[in-house]
Amino acid sequence: MNKDLNIVPFVSVDNMMKIIGKLGIENMLKGIAEYVEEDFRRWQLFDKTPRVAAHSKEGVIELMPTSDGELYGFKYVNGHPKNMKEGLQTVTAFGVLSEVYTGYPILFTEMTILTALRTAATSVVAAKHLARKDSRCMALIGNGAQSEFQALAFKTLLGIEKLRLYDIDPVASEKFVDNMQSYGFDIVVCDSAREAATGADIITTCTADKLNATILTDDMVPSGVHINAIGGDCPGKTELQKELVLRSKLFVEYPPQTRIEGELQQLDDDYPVNELWQVIRDELAGRENDDEITLFDGVGFATEDFSALRYIRDQISRPGMSATYENLDMIADPDEPRDLFGMVRRSGAMSKAVA
C-alpha cells in the first residue's frame, strides 16, 4: 500500500515554466502532440461528454471530464473575453488526473499554459492529416495569447517558415513579432485579414470576441488551403462566413460538442462531418487532393486535456524532475478508513475548540 496516497503532486504556474525550461518548448509540443494523437487513436475507449458549461453575461466556466477506464481527467477552464481589458487572462485553467480504480487524484496542475500547448499541439495533429504536404506559409489571424504557441507548433512539427499576421489591435502583432524574433520565422504583418490570407497555405483563426463574427469570408480563401479555425469555441462565437464552411471539407473533434460550440453552429443539426479520430486511424480520408479546402473546426475537447495531463504526469515522474512539483496534502487519509472523525479528533481539533 502506498502510504502517500493522501499527497498529490501539484504543478504551479512557476513550475510549469520550469518544466518548459527543462524539456524545451519544442520538445513539449512534440511530446504533447504524440500523446494527443495516441489518445485520438484510442478514441472509442473514452467516456465522452460535451463539456459542462456555466454561462454568464461576462463569460463561461466549464468542466471537461473524460476517462479511458484506467485514468480519469478533468479540466476547469473559463472563457471571459472582457477580462483582457481588465488586465486579466481571457482563459485560465487547471486540471486533475485521477486513478479510476481508487478515485484518488494523482496530479493537480495549472493548465493555462498547458492548454495553450495542447491546443497548438492538437491543431498540428489535425493539420498533419489535412494540410497540403508542401505547406510553408501560415496566416495567423488573431495575435493573442494562443498565437505564438500555434506558430511554434506549426514550425516544429510541420515546417511552417513564413507567417502572415493580422490583428485588429496592431499592439498584439507587435507583441507577437517581439516574442518570435529568435525563432527564425519570416514574418509579414498585414493590415487586414484579407491581406494576411493572401498566399497562405494554412490559415489559422484564433480571435477572442464572444460573438458571431466573420473574420474570414469565402472569397478570401483560394482552393487548396487548410483552415485551422480555433477561436470559435462556445455558443454564439464563430469566425467564418457560412458559405466558406459549406465549401470546405469539415473535420471535427467530438460532433455533439462542436455542433454547440464550433463553426458547425451555423449549419443544420444533421450536417455531415468528418471525425478527426477516424482520419488519424486511417479509417477515413483526410485531404484527398491539392485543390480542396479542408477545415479543422477545433473547439478543444476533453481527451486533449487528458493527453496533456498524462504527458505532464509522465514528465514529472522522470529522474531529475522532482523539483518541478510540490506535494499537496489534499486527501484525508485516516489509518482506519471508516474513522474519519477519529482522525479529526486525534489531530487535537476537538479539544482546541473555542465555543
Place this chain on the structure above:
Amino acid sequence: MNKDLNIVPFVSVDNMMKIIGKLGIENMLKGIAEYVEEDFRRWQLFDKTPRVAAHSKEGVIELMPTSDGELYGFKYVNGHPKNMKEGLQTVTAFGVLSEVYTGYPILFTEMTILTALRTAATSVVAAKHLARKDSRCMALIGNGAQSEFQALAFKTLLGIEKLRLYDIDPVASEKFVDNMQSYGFDIVVCDSAREAATGADIITTCTADKLNATILTDDMVPSGVHINAIGGDCPGKTELQKELVLRSKLFVEYPPQTRIEGELQQLDDDYPVNELWQVIRDELAGRENDDEITLFDGVGFATEDFSALRYIRDQISRPGMSATYENLDMIADPDEPRDLFGMVRRSGAMSKAVA
C-alpha cells in the same frame, strides 16, 4: 486591480482540521447548516444540473458544479465502496469556489472532511422541518465515516440525546462509541437494524455498499418516525424496502438527480415528490402531524457543497485565520494579458531548454 488574483487560497486536510480546532466542530455544523438553509431559500437562483458521473466497475468519480450567478462552485468526489478493504477512503473530495465575473478561482479546498460536515448539516436542516419536534432518540444504521458527524449535528442542532447503533461490522460501532464518549450521548449498541430502529424517533441509514440493499423494511418503522436515508446515493445503490418508501411522505433535494441516485430509483419516473427547498421557504408543508412517516431521500446536491465552500471562504477571511490556508500559484498572470508566451519566455524557460 487585485495584483494577487493568480494566487488561490488552499485549505489542506491538515488546515481543515485546524479550522475545526479554531471554530469548534459544533459551531461549524451550525454555521454550515445556516449557509445550506440560506442557499435552499435561494434555490431558484441556482444553475442546477445532476452531477456528472464517470462510473466504473470499482466506483464512481463525480463533478458537482453549480452557480448562483455571482459565485461558481464545484466539487470533485469519488465513491469507491471497495476502497475501505484496501485501507483507503470510500469517499474523498476537493472543491473550488470561483468568481463568475472573472472566472478566476478564489478558493481551493480539501472536501473529504468538509463533505462529512455538510452532509450532516443538510440532514439536520431537513430533519428540522420533517422530524417530530419532541424527537430525542435516533437510530444510526451504518457506523462508518459519516456516522459521528450525523450524531453530533443532530445533537447540536436538534437536541438528539439517545443513539441506537447498528453496523454489520461490530468494530465500526465500537469505533463510534470510542469517538463519541465525551459528547454526552446515551448510546445503545444493537445486534440488528430492527433492534436499532425500535423506539427511535429518527432513523438514519448511512451504509456504504454499492447495491440495492434492504437495510430497513416497512415493518421496522412505526408511524411518526422521520427517516434520514443518506447512504443510497448512486445508481444501483438503495437502502430501503420499496413498500416503506411508498408508505412515507417523500422529500428530496433536486428531483432529476434523486430519481437517478436515491431511493426514488425504485419508483416510477413520475412518482410525485416534495422538494426540500419549498418546505424551507414555507411554500409546502413538511410534517403535518405526529403520525406520518417522513422520508428525506438525501443524495447530496451541488448547492450544499457550494454552501460549504462559501462558509469556508468566509471563515478563512476572518481576522486570525490566515494560518489556516496556504497560497497556491495556480493562475498564469502575465502583465499584459495577451502575452502568455512572453511571460513564459521572460521566465527564462525558453533559454534553459535542453533540446
